[in-house]
Every structure is written in structure tokens, then in C-alpha cells.
Amino acid sequence: MASPTKELVKTSNLTKTYPDGTQALTGVDFSVTKGEIHGLLGENGAGKTTLSKILSGILKPTSGEIYIKGNLVRMKRPSDALGLGIGMVHQHFALVRPFSAFENIVLGTDLNPTGERAKEAKASIADLAKGVGLQVTLDSPVESLALGAQQRVEILKMLYRNVDILILDEPTSSLTIKETGELFKSLLKLKEEGKCVIFITHKLREVMDFCDSITVLRQGKVTGRISKSEASPITLATMMVGRTVEFELKRSPMTPGDEVFTIDNLTLLDREGKEVVKDLSLKVRRGEIFGIAGVEGNGQTELAEAIAGIRRVAKGSIRLKGTETEGKSSSVIRRHGAGLIPEDRRQMGLILEMNLDENVILGKQRDLQFRGSLTSIAWRKVRQFTSDLMKKFEITAKGPESPARSLSGGNQQKVVVSRELSSDPDFIVAAQPTRGLDVAATEYIRKLLLDSRGGGKAVLLISAELDEILQLSDQIGVMYEGRLIGVGAAETMSRERIGLLMGGIVA
């Protein structure tokens, strides 16, 4: 064994086979040294989550050893890992939604959130949050927070438990540039304190910018371990996907057609009556992608909900092909020619327990094309439809009968997108369409959006991913505190300018 003091975490020949026979990890040798930010890079399905769950005591390896601070350990449950100073922030949040952020953070500790010491604890958490630059309103119920803020609660929860090895499973997939920057600032602080961060991502830029060393996983095997100085985007990408990746999608020039979708002076309120979207107007034309950038939690979620007909409009109007959609249900809005891709595919786009047949007709269950005798659903027709979609959109799954839960994130999103595009809509809203997806799936989804544009559809893209906005959009606006600011043609918008607008600075 190499010098045990330096290596905080080390695995040797780690293998994990899931009960269903999936070989998620094969002979993984992985190590992290004290005081480093270590990037764990890999496509979806590479085994990153599996590895981190093993390190945090949630899963047991099939074989192989784990050494923490030089000692061979056998962890049986997450509390064992916490005892050893290892904490994990999950890719999909594990928060109690009706509880406040504060209650979530102290949940599972022996602190009574309404007791004597609660005030002190709250103050110390607020300090901690401020110190590491993770701002959250501690008293709001978690379900009222945007995904980005929920993520911050998760991170604070671990920091509150004083872990010295922090595992973050794709933490930036719900953060934005600004938030990511802040997160990294706090991670750097933790690093200075001698803590170690295992940072999981599939975003090359992030590992290049922030990680001291990088381990790349592909199909459950380590395909490389290099230090920051040796890393380049091309080498990393090749290690990750095993082939050279196309980095630029081609957005061919197009002349936009007539106006399809219009929002005029839209104002939306939250539950307390606070304005979350203020006097927002925009137009989307055929053959055009309108990109809305912005830090999450600035009203994008509410805007998308109002467009989908599941949030009341306080003032203003939303019109699709000239018809007011306010007060109409999302199925009516869809039938009128909208494709709605929700920001949270697992929660809003899919019913994970249902199989693909059942998921592809969600919202179309009363369509004539699936009508059997009397008013029954003709599952034979649905099956044909599912198979066609799977073929056309390259959805990888065991079959149309697989539950949606069993699909990878990329394939889940393909199911949602294919369902929405299959009705040949004139207008598509895509909210955070590639969040958490791997390189290949991201490329594929973006290409679909560009193809839709090419097919003369109007696309409204809401994304916290600046690269995505810049790559796809013809028109760009930034949402800041409920307002749409700095709207302009993509050519006139630089990365820097958008970055400033996202921080509320109108240059």
C-alpha cells in the first residue's frame, strides 16, 4: 500500500454487480488525496453514482476493498460513512418537500428544529451558508424552492454534518454559471481547510477549470487518471466516450417566418402573492429558437408552468397561433399545437413506475389514434407507436414494456421529447432540456431542437446552461428577478454580456 496518510480514500479492484446482473463497476482502482478537488468524469451510465454510493455506504461492493485514511473499512450503512467523515449529496435530491430548508438540514441529527437550541443552530447554519456562499432562505418549505436552491440545501446538509470528504453527484446540473462559480468558491475554501471533494460531472469545462486531478470512468472501468496540467478537453472527451466528439452543432442561417407564440405583459404570482414574473413580453416566430438564459429561480419555472396551463395568469396574456391559452388545460394547449417539455422529467414528464407504452400516451390517452372498441385504449396501436418512437428517436430500453424508471436519464428525456414532438407541434417549449444528460444525449436532444427549428417550428428554450443558449438560440433574453432583460439577436450577445445580465447587471 502506498503511503496511507496521503490517500484519504482509496479503492482497490472494486466491482459492483447489481442484483439484476448489471455490471456497473469492474476492477475500479480509485484514489483521492487530502486537500484536493477530484473530478470523477464519465457519461451517464458510466458508474459514477454507483461508485459514490459505495463510498458513502449506501451500496455494498460485490468485491474489492475500500481504504479510508489508510484503514480498510467495511461500511454497512450511510451512517458508517458519515462516522468516517464521508458525506454524499445526491444527484436526485433526498429532501422532505413540505419541510423547511432548516428542518431538512437538521433532520436526522439530534437537534429539535422547534426546540431551545434551534435558534443558535439556525444562526450557525446561516453563517455556514454565508461563509461558503450558498444562499438559501432557511424558513421556506423546500418544495417552494427552485431546484438550484434545493441543491444548496442538500450541500448545506452535509456541511452541517462536518464531513471531511464531500461527494457531490453532478451538483452543477441544476446550478447556473453564477451559482456554479459560487459553489466552486466554497469548494475551494473547503479544500483550503484540508477537506477533500469528490466532484462528479460529465461537463469537461468544469473539471478542466476546478479539479486538481481527474479520474475518468467509462462503462464501469477506469479509463484514465490524470492531473489538471495534463488534461485537455479532447483527451478527456476521448477517454469518456471512447471516440472523438463533435463539439459544435451547426445552426444554419434561417429567415424566421410568422409569429406563432406571443406573451404580452405577463405577470405571475407565487402562493404568497409575490410577483415572480413581472410584465414579461416575448414573441417566437417559425424557424426560430428563442433562448431564455438566467440563473434558476428567477421565474423560469413559473413561466414554463404558465405556458403549460398549470399556473394561473395574474395579468397579461399568452397566445398560441393567435388564441389565448389562459385557463386552458395543458391537454387543450397541446392539442392546439404545443409541445411541452418540462424541466423536471422524472417528476413532471414521466410516470416512472409505468412502462414506456403507458408513458408515451401520457396526455394523449384520449386521442383517436389510440382509440379501440367503445372508448377503450387500443394497446396494440400504442405498442406500434412506442416501437416507432423508440426506433426514430434511438431510445435504448429493453422494450416498450420496460418501466420508465429503468431507463437512463438520456433515454428518459428522449421518451419525453419524442412524445412531445410526435404530435408535430407548431410551438415547442423546452425547459432545461439537457439537464443531467451525458454528452451524447445532450448532443442528440440539441440536434432535435435544431431540426425542429429547421422544420419551421417555433421553439422557446429555457436553459440555465449558457453554452446551450449560445449554441442554439436565434434570439436571447435573460431572466432576472422575474423580468426578461437584455433581449436581442444572438449575434449581438456575447458570453460576457449574458453573464453580466444573469447577475442583474444591464451593461
Add this chain to the structure above:
Amino acid sequence: MKLPLIGGGRVLAPLEESAFAALMGFFFGGILLVVLGYNPILTYYYMFYGGLGSLSNVTDMLGNAAPLILTALTFAVGVRAGLFNIGAEGQVYVGAGGAIYASYYFLPAGIHLGFALVLAGAAGALMAVPTYLLKAYRGVNEVITTIMLNWTAYFGVLWVAIVLLADPARPEKTISVAPTSRFPDFLLGSVSTSALLFAIAVAAAFYVYLWLTPSGYELRSVGLNPEAARFSGINPRKPLLSALLLGGASAGLAGAVQVAGRTTPFALYTGLSNVLNYGYNGIGVALIGRNHPLGIIVAGLFFGTLQAGFSTVQLYARVPFEIIQVIEGIIIFTVAAPELYRRFRGSLKK
């Protein structure tokens, strides 16, 4: 496409699981019997003898299974819609009342039974309306309203039985259900067999509704993921209403079976003893049957058999009533445990 069977596609696994769980239950129950000084083999022998030992025992057991299947459907359709509906108990009472009330009319056989069933089903469904209104418009949890309604139904039906439906000659009971509105006894010479066939038909209808109709699909969607259902344009109140009304109707029909489809007594007595607990036992049956109509048919027969063994075990194996109940509880709990676990784990994840 293959019809989605229990647990979505695979029928064998849940059956094996339940059979294994049942064996475990009998085993643990047996240990308890030994510890308490009773002969487990003899006890189980009479338990099954009571249910299956003779033709009349069998028909009696089938008659017991019929209302259990119907009340289990009430609970199951609720679970499928994301509800914990325990209102079947009270709906059975009003259903029984409705079926008896039908006997004040003179109608030809067959039509008369149909009329009684319609009244019973409607009474049960009506009983579910307050639960719907309070949940849909005031957000009141259905557990609370259904428990309160069960008591309301109990005293309401008691009053109706004593005051409105009382038999002038025998004031301790209601009038007897007219022979024309009883279930026919064309099979094995018992009304219970046709009552069971009826319950099976209702279960099949629930199956068709849940898996082959858009409305049933919407109900299941809301039950599994209300947010995604809403985003897809489903108005969550509609499935809520369907689940409560269909469940209420089914429990009402269970009440009709109890007074028109059992060998005796074709009436309600003060205290309503012959309709008590079918709603609550239906929850166990639904859990054993994995909240699936086809599973519920099997589970109803199993539960019916256990229950029918009660009196014979007391009589012949001389095991006291309370201990038999404990043994039965153990068996039912072990069989329901896997499903309970899955439900509970599911709710933890959310």
C-alpha cells in the same frame, strides 16, 4: 399486447411470493399454537375443513369471499388513485339497507335483483360523495372523512333498520329480502355461488376499467405521479371522483351480497352484526391481492376460507376464539407484508 397482470406483466412472481408468505404465516401461527399448548395440525385441519370440508362449507366460504372481494376493490381502486380510502365499512351498511329497501317493491325475479343491486351500489356511491367534496374542495384527508362517515353510516343504518325497514312481526330484524331479489341458487344449490360469480364479474370490470380505458389510465396516473398527471392535462378531481364513486358502489354491492347472497339471514338485525367488518377486512384482502382485481379474487377466496374455519376450529379443535383470531391475524399479516412493505417504502421515497 400482453394484458398487464399483477404487478405489471408478471403473474407468477407475486403468486409465489404470496404462497411463500402464507406458508411462513402458517408456520409462525403453528409455533404460537404449540407454545400455547394446542395441536397446530388439528387446528389447521379444522380451519380448512370449515372452509372446504363439505359442499355446504364450500358454498359458505364462497359466500364469504364475495363481499370481501367487493370491499377489497373499494380499497384497491383508492390506492390506485393515490388514496387511502377506508370508507367501505360504512358503504357496506348503506348498501345492505338499499338492497333491503328494494324489497318493498314488487318486481319480477331477475329484474328485482338488478333493482336491488342498483339501489345498493347507488347508496354506497352516495356515501362517498362527502369524502370527494371535502377532499377536492377543502383538501380534507380521506382517512378522516371516511372514518367519520363509517360511524355516521352505522348509526344511520341502525336507525333506518329499526324504524323504517323493521319487520312488523319481528321488530329485532328488518323485513327479509324478497325471494325475487335474492341471488339465484342455480349453482351447487346456493345463492352464494352466484353472488361470488357476481363479485368476480365486478372485479373483472374493475380490471377492464383500470387498464383498458382512458379514464382508468388517468386514475392510475394520478395515483402514481400527480404532478406528471397534472402537467399532462389531467384534472386530478376526475380520477378522485371515479375512485371514490366506483369504490363506494362496489362496497354498496358487498352490502347487497350480505343480505341477498348469503344462505341466511336475508335481513339486517339490530346491531348489524352480519355486515360488520367486511369493509375493514377488505383492506387486508386488497393488500394480499396486491391491489389488483385479479389478485383480489384469489385473496378473497383465501381470506374467505380462513374465516369460514373459525367456528369449526372452536368447536372441534377447542381453540378459543381469541387465539384463532390471533393466528388468523398472523397469517394475514405475513401475506400482506410484502405489499405493505412496498407501499411503505414507496411513500418514504416521496
